[in-house]
Structures are given as C-alpha cells and as structure tokens.
Amino acid sequence: MKEFTFNLPVKIFFGEGISGDLSDLARRYGASRVMLVTDRVIGKTKGFAAIEAGLEEKGIQTVVYDETEPEPPVDAVDRAAAVMRESGCQMAVAVGGGSAIDSAKAMCMLCTNEGSVREYLFGGNRTVENRPLPLVCVPTTAGSGSEVTASSVISDPERGIKLSITHEWLIPLAAVVDPVMHKDMPPVITASTGMDALTHAIEAYVSRNAEPLSDALALAAIRLIAEHIRTATYRPDCMEARSGMALASVMAAASFVNAGLGAVHGISQAMGGVAHVSHGIGNALLLPFVCETNLPGNMERYARIAALLGEKTEGLPIHQAAGCCVEAIHRMIRELRLPATLHEVKVTREMFPEIVKGGMEYRLMPLNPVPLKEEDIYAILEKAF
16 A cells, blocks of 8 residues: 555534534634625625624624635735735634635735735745634535635636645635535536536546545545435535535545646636636536546546446446446536536637646646646547537
8 A cells, every 4th residue: 555644634613503603713713803704695695694693792803805706816815815904803714615715815824924916826936934814714615625725726817827826824724514504505506516526526536646545535525426416406405415515525625635636627727717717617517528538547446436426337348337437427517507518618719729738737737647748638628619
C-alpha cells in the first residue's frame, strides 16, 4: 500500500436545524461582532434570518454583507474586504453556496494581508503571510464543498480567467452543514451543484494521487448522490434526500482536498472565465466527455463508478463495464434536465483556443488519469459541442 497523508483540519458539524445558534462558535473564536456574508437571495430567506437572530439573541453583534456575486470577480471581492475591515468584525460567517464562501475566504484573508485579491491568485506576486480572520461556513448548496477546502476561486474579468488562491490558512475553522438550509434551492441549482459534487468524487477517485481514505469518501459520496440527487431535485422538501446530498458534498470535498482533481475542473474553470458558464453546469456538461477520454487510464475504477451509479455491469468485459459509467452520467444529466451541449450555454468554437490554453495551465491537470495534450481537449470540446 502506498504511503499517504490525509488532511482535514476543519471541524464539521452536521444536523437538521443546527445553524440556528452559532453563538458558541463565535465565542470559541473570540468574536463578539460577526459579519454575515451572503448574497441578496439567501439574505432574504428564513434560514438566514434564523442565523442572524440566533447570534443577536445570545449577545453577538452582527453586520450583514449581502452583496457577494456569482463567480466572484476581483473588484467585488476587494470592495467587500474593505467593508469588512471597516466594520470592526472579528469573524465571518459565510451563508451561501461556493461563491459566497469563496468571497468570505478572500475577505477574511485580505483583512490581515495587504493588497488586492488579484495579487494572491495563482501566479500572482503575493503569498498569504498572516492568518485570516476566523471563518465559519454554513453552505446552502450541496456541491461546491468550499466549506472544507483551502481554495478560493475568483474571476478576473480583465484577463477573462478564473483562478484560485490556495493556502491551508484559507480552510474555514468550522463547517456547519444544516440540510434545512438547502430546502430553498431551486431544482436547477440542486441538480447542478449535485453534479459538481459528483464530479469532485469521480475525479478524486480516479486521480493519480488517490489513496485509501480519499477513495472511501469518494465512493460513499458517489453512492449517496446516485441515491438522492433526483429526489432532492424534484422533491425539495424531502429531508432524507437533502441530508444525503449534504453529506455527499462534504465527503466528496474531503476526498478531493486530499486526492486532487483533474481535467473536468481544469477545462470547466477555464470555460467559466471565458464564457461565464456557472461552475456546476460546466462540470456536469463536461463530465461524461472527459470520463470517456479517461477510461483507458483506469477501467477498473470507472467500472466500479458505473455500478454505484446503478448500471448492471456484472459479467461484462471490463472495457464495457467502464463505458457504462459514461452512459450513466449522460442519463443523469438528461433526467435532471441540465444543459447537455456547449452551444446550449453559449460557448462558441471561437472560444475553444482560450479554453484549451486555460485548461492546459490548470495546476492539477497532471493528476488526470490520462495525460492530455491540447488536441485531446479540443476533441473533448468538439464532442461536447
């Protein structure tokens, strides 16, 4: 068995309704004044109001920042960090999906480190030198996994790219995973973020850096998503399905934090910067086409994924069993009514060169089970078009 190190320093609290009282966590991290970081949609929900009231009732002052943006751009994050510095808050609670959580990570970091967030993005001229302000995350989607990761993904519109800040100090101190907070997700968000979690689990499981603990979490996440994603999408009040997806999201994220990701994320991240395709939609759309390209790199593992996704693989030759994985994902996308082609999300062939360039530069691309060249990514994009 290979030697490995498994790391997951974030504290995870899981349960229905537990987000209603975060005062003990605020006191644990020495905060009497907390900034609640969210967007204007989540900020109007009953769940968010309960979080705010729960803190105020226990003597913790709150300041609401509800102007986070999807795929957070550099300028918006810099403005938000300035507001937080001036607020006197000693801690942040991020309530939302990956964009709100990524914004809060960068905001907390910029409160203790000088400069613009642009300077800390991959390839920038600054590194994180001081510990960020404490951050607690309450995810409202089951997909991004940002509540347990060390990265903050930021858009740089000036360059038309999405990059990340990655540092162990960006890992939130606590993730409060409350399935009740997921009930307000519209079907398309439930489906696309769920496919994001599935992508995390699959890419971690077939990664060249996979190891036994990451494998166990990835396989459990795939099984849970296969069981619950359709019900969570079409019966949003089913708490069993919501709980299954919430747990799967955390498991998948814990897996990829240790095992890494691959070509789906590399291409999707580049595509998001060029064409502004949302992360979950981009991952879902690309996943079956990348898996098809990757099959020769680990047929045994793709065959096991196929079985977990409900395919009847017993008795099939290994290459056929592995191929069932691709069809299972296509079927899932159809049943969830998500975009299945690039032209549906307004990606044009003229964008391909920039997407390919960004994909090839993705720092985790070497972990993909099959080494990819530029022509391979062009072929994937052409199939997906």
